[in-house]
Amino acid sequence: MDTTIRLIAKSATWQVMGLFSMTLVGYLFTGSLSASSGIAVAGSLTGFLGYFAHEKFWSNITWGQK
Secondary structure (H helix, E strand, O other): OOOHHHHHHHHHHHHHHHHHHHHHHHHHHHOOHHHHHHHHHHHHHHHHHHHHHHHHHHHOOOOOOO
């Protein structure tokens, strides 16, 4: 099982990667760097919190583990 600090680090690095990809996708759709950055930041924050909560939830479930 991961420690909480490791889980935070994994979540953060995953979201940084997502931030860059969402900015690119947002820019392709909007043509605006500021709009695409806002979309990416909002998505990263909600994704970070969702990933963290999801991992914490599943770390307490023993189903499927050996």
